Each structure stands twice: as structure tokens, then as C-alpha cells.
Amino acid sequence: MKDLIAIVLFFAITVTYIVIVGIIQHKLTKRLKGKGQQFKEEAEQDGRKVTAYLDHYDELHVQNYDEKTEQFSSGETEYIATYYYVAPNGKKYKMHELDCHFKCIPSEERTLYLHPRNYHKYYKGNMSLGKHPNIFMVFTVICWIGLYYWIMTVFVAPVLLH
Known part of the structure; x- marks a missing residue:
């Protein structure tokens, strides 16, 4: 008991x-x-809300290797873009490469919200602000x-x- x-x-x-x-x-x-x-x-x-403009993008064809058949299969297509934005101080900055990988064709413009003291840091306008990183x-x-x-x-x- x-x-x-x-x-x-x-x-x-x-x-x-x-x-x-x-x-x-x-x-x-x-x-x-x-x-x-x-x-x-x-x-x-x-005035720290800025627009990043697409400079160019490249297409990557990712191939998956299947161990059972020992062949490469056609995988997904990824896009790597280069975006630039002009900060309130007048300098031109390039977006971080991690933020420029896409599964679909990247848009011409992206909205960014810059950090008040460091314009290299930003939040993307399409992400949900305040969520925990993984x-x-x-x-x-x-x-x-x-x-x-x-x-x-x-x-x-x-x-x-x-």
C-alpha cells in the first residue's frame, strides 16, 4: 500500500x-x-526598417545518393541569393549567407529591421520575432x-x- x-x-x-x-x-x-x-x-x-535588394541568385541542383540502388537521384533545387541593403548611416551591407538559401526563387526585395547599434545585425521581416532559436x-x-x-x-x- x-x-x-x-x-x-x-x-x-x-x-x-x-x-x-x-x-x-x-x-x-x-x-x-x-x-x-x-x-x-x-x-x-x-528609420531602421530597410529593404534589401536582390543582386543575383544561383541555382543549385542537390542530388541525393541512394545506398540501396547505389545511384544518385535528382533531388531538390535550391537557390543561393546575394542581397544588399543600405543602412541609415549610408553604408551598403551584404546580408549573411545563411539567410540567403531558398527552396524557391528568391524575391526581388526583403524587409529587414536593423539593430540600433550594429547595422550588420538584423531581423528578417518575414520571420516571427521573439521565437526561441532551436x-x-x-x-x-x-x-x-x-x-x-x-x-x-x-x-x-x-x-x-x-
């Missing part, structure tokens, strides 16, 4: 922890989205799991097992 109570308490604590973490994570994400929207509005007011999300999940493990081993397990 004592074991059954311990198992029920363990699952109740786990579910409660998951709900609390979900609420906290939702509030943090909402706050970051609000800050992203605020950054976007401030950039528009300060690496930060993975780090956050690892931290939540570590906190859960610590709480269970330091507080919950000694109480339930004795």
Missing part, C-alpha cells in the same frame, strides 16, 4: 511539474514575442529536465522512500 501511495505521489508531482513548466515557458515565449514586436515597431519609428529551446528543455531530476533526488525521493 505504501508503494502505491509513493507511485501516485510521484506521478502527481511529475504532472504538476510539467504543468507549471508549461505555464512558465508559455509566459516567457509570450514576453519574448512582445519584445520582438516592440523591437519591430521601434525600428520602423527610428539551440536555445534545447538548452531550456535540458535545464528543465535537470531541475526536475534535482528536485526528485533531493526532496521527493527521500520523503517517498522513507
